[in-house]
Amino acid sequence: MKRADERPLVSTIKERCRCCYTCVRECPAKAIRVTEGQAEVLPERCIGCGNCVRVCSQHAKEVLSSTDDVSRLLAGESRVAACIAPSFPTEFYDYDYKELVGMIRSLGFDYVNEVGFGADLVADRYRKLIADDADGRYIATTCPAVVSFVERYHPNLVQSLAPIVSPMVAIARALRRLHGDDLKIVFIGPCIAKKGEALTTQVEDEVDAALTFIELREVFQRAAASPERVEPSEFDPPFSAYGTLFPISRGLLQAAEIREDLLAGDVVVADGREDFVDALKEFASGGLDARLLEVLACNGCIMGPGVSNNDPLFCRRSRVTQHVRDRLAEIDMKQWREDMARMADLDLSRVFAADDHRIPLPSHEDLARIMTAMGKFKLEDELNCGACGYDTCREHAVAIFKGLAESEMCLPYAIEQLRTTVQDLAVSNDELARTQEALMQSEKLASMGQLAAGIAHELNNPLGVVLMYAHLLRDEKGQEEELRDDLNLITEQADRCKKIVSGLLHFARQNKVTLEVTDVRTLVEQSLRTLSIPDSVRVDVRHDVDDPIISLDHDQIMQVLTNLMTNALGAMPEGGVLTVRSESDGERVRLSVGDTGTGIPKGNLSKVFEPFFTTKEIGKGTGLGLAVAYGIVKMHSGDIRVESNADPNAGPTGTTFTVTLPRRMEKTAGNGGKKP
Numbered sequence: 001m002k003r004a005d006e007r008p009l010v011s012t013i014k015e016r017c018r019c020c021y022t023c024v025r026e027c028p029a030k031a032i033r034v035t036e037g038q039a040e041v042l043p044e045r046c047i048g049c050g051n052c053v054r055v056c057s058q059h060a061k062e063v064l065s066s067t068d069d070v071s072r073l074l075a076g077e078s079r080v081a082a083c084i085a086p087s088f089p090t091e092f093y094d095y096d097y098k099e100l101v102g103m104i105r106s107l108g109f110d111y112v113n114e115v116g117f118g119a120d121l122v123a124d125r126y127r128k129l130i131a132d133d134a135d136g137r138y139i140a141t142t143c144p145a146v147v148s149f150v151e152r153y154h155p156n157l158v159q160s161l162a163p164i165v166s167p168m169v170a171i172a173r174a175l176r177r178l179h180g181d182d183l184k185i186v187f188i189g190p191c192i193a194k195k196g197e198a199l200t201t202q203v204e205d206e207v208d209a210a211l212t213f214i215e216l217r218e219v220f221q222r223a224a225a226s227p228e229r230v231e232p233s234e235f236d237p238p239f240s241a242y243g244t245l246f247p248i249s250r251g252l253l254q255a256a257e258i259r260e261d262l263l264a265g266d267v268v269v270a271d272g273r274e275d276f277v278d279a280l281k282e283f284a285s286g287g288l289d290a291r292l293l294e295v296l297a298c299n300g301c302i303m304g305p306g307v308s309n310n311d312p313l314f315c316r317r318s319r320v321t322q323h324v325r326d327r328l329a330e331i332d333m334k335q336w337r338e339d340m341a342r343m344a345d346l347d348l349s350r351v352f353a354a355d356d357h358r359i360p361l362p363s364h365e366d367l368a369r370i371m372t373a374m375g376k377f378k379l380e381d382e383l384n385c386g387a388c389g390y391d392t393c394r395e396h397a398v399a400i401f402k403g404l405a406e407s408e409m410c411l412p413y414a415i416e417q418l419r420t421t422v423q424d425l426a427v428s429n430d431e432l433a434r435t436q437e438a439l440m441q442s443e444k445l446a447s448m449g450q451l452a453a454g455i456a457h458e459l460n461n462p463l464g465v466v467l468m469y470a471h472l473l474r475d476e477k478g479q480e481e482e483l484r485d486d487l488n489l490i491t492e493q494a495d496r497c498k499k500i501v502s503g504l505l506h507f508a509r510q511n512k513v514t515l516e517v518t519d520v521r522t523l524v525e526q527s528l529r530t531l532s533i534p535d536s537v538r539v540d541v542r543h544d545v546d547d548p549i550i551s552l553d554h555d556q557i558m559q560v561l562t563n564l565m566t567n568a569l570g571a572m573p574e575g576g577v578l579t580v581r582s583e584s585d586g587e588r589v590r591l592s593v594g595d596t597g598t599g600i601p602k603g604n605l606s607k608v609f610e611p612f613f614t615t616k617e618i619g620k621g622t623g624l625g626l627a628v629a630y631g632i633v634k635m636h637s638g639d640i641r642v643e644s645n646a647d648p649n650a651g652p653t654g655t656t657f658t659v660t661l662p663r664r665m666e667k668t669a670g671n672g673g674k675k676p
Helices: 022-026 051-055 067-075 097-106 115-132 144-153 155-160 167-179 193-198 213-223 251-255 273-285 313-330 333-342 364-373 393-401 411-477 481-508 520-529 554-570 625-635
Strands: 010-012 032-035 038-041 061-063 080-084 111-114 184-189 209-212 267-271 292-296 516-519 537-544 549-552 576-584 588-595 639-645 654-662
Touching: 010 038, 022 032, 022 051, 051 061, 067 184, 067 209, 067 213, 080 097, 080 115, 080 167, 097 111, 097 213, 111 115, 111 167, 115 167, 115 251, 115 333, 144 155, 144 193, 144 273, 155 273, 167 184, 167 193, 184 193, 184 213, 193 209, 209 213, 267 273, 273 292, 364 393, 411 481, 516 520, 516 554, 520 537, 520 554, 520 576, 520 588, 549 554, 554 576, 554 588, 554 625, 554 654, 625 639
Parallel strands: 080 111, 080 184, 184 209, 267 292, 537 576
Antiparallel strands: 010 061, 032 038, 516 549, 576 588, 588 654, 639 654
């Protein structure tokens, strides 16, 4: 159903769209494309059924307004007729119909007519069509949404569309015969698709504008029209009879006196979003052998989206049937038959044209690829929950292939992605915490380094004098018993001071990394040979590296390993196992040193790399060894971590230090060293 005016019948107000996909689920034409979470109605695919408007709880769907077009028509010089659909009792049930007619006249319309008479004319043509063509198979064309659906998605069925106009076009042609071709026609009804039909190229000059009942209420409000302020009025002739049943499902059949015989199956009726689509599929496949298929996109026009209330189906049906009974009780049937006879030769034919908007289905490979991307690896993964707006996961995958949907619309997929994101965030948070801890440690080391350099520089010279004279005194007077112990104590403590100052100088010195190709297995062996390992300690060395060659500063990393091994031996005074491991994962090499000693209490784990922190007895350690090791590893752009258990109730006690180093480092101009 190509239109002269390509303005979209329905559009999305993006600020209100909440990505619930209800409109996707309710759209029989799948004319809604979801992009970045926004539901966009595609005009070229939309059939104007209005289901998306009806079900959107956020009022995010906006219908093409015709109120300005009607205002221009009423302000013009031509006479204007308002043709109101027979479903009006579903909307204006609180008015007497004559009050409604009076309100419409007060807006400036010259005529107010019933579309029901056009339905009577159409019903007569259907009766003749079925009687005259015993072999024909037809799809009723009273519903413009169905016609549009057939033209777009079943173009092979276009030749089966009954070549008869809708009641709206029929009343327009009848009124122009009565009042002249210059008459302007405004249709008023419950249907959005009527707006599209009025703009269709095949009948674009028949109806000048189409208002929904909701829009008519807006016009009434703007004009301050109410039953109290107008004179009640009757419809203008010609009056309708059984055509007023058209808005009810099967109303066409009763008006046309076509019997739906369930045994014969010549006539089949289907209405509603799912049933009309299924009926057309079966009709196309030949599975539905019917001479006439009456299909409506809604459950009758009384359920059209242009109605403002949410009353249930049978409540609306009751209002229409009550109005029909009242009208039939007072109508002049003789006059009605004369009017019908006068219009017997009126041309109510029309043609239809295919407007194919089918999209080829994906290949098996493409479908499998999309399903995999959605996390559907096997049949059990296809939950078919419908949360995406599609009945099955495969339909969703097809829509993705067609560019109408996104993988993120799948709720299980979104939940899994969210879970993965949360896990990634947790990892990132841990990495951030470790980085922050390393940064704080680096700041501490930098501050302590500056302090240590100043202290060591000031103490070094006087300490050298003290050391020299302490050793001279011990050499000269060391044989005197009363002085021997005191002199030994002085020299021991002076030597200890020298070691502390030496450690401070080494800690404060900005060492450069001198890279050389090293075999980590040889490095471990050399480090072990520098130690004096007690007989009570068993050494377990294992190498699990695919490539043992690494670029590093041999002496500095050997210092790190020696320090870690020395600490491990010190933690096992009663003996135990010293474990040394080397591993690799391609770009990095890990060296670990573990012991089965007493372990480090949890409260001390965060302090082990701080300068001057030690758990050893006074005189047994300076607390600088691990701080220096930390600095060396960081200069290699590596990482050093500690795991320890000091609680025997929680499992075997012991400590493991793991040093991770990049296999290769690139030169940096800033520090003369290297970084990965």
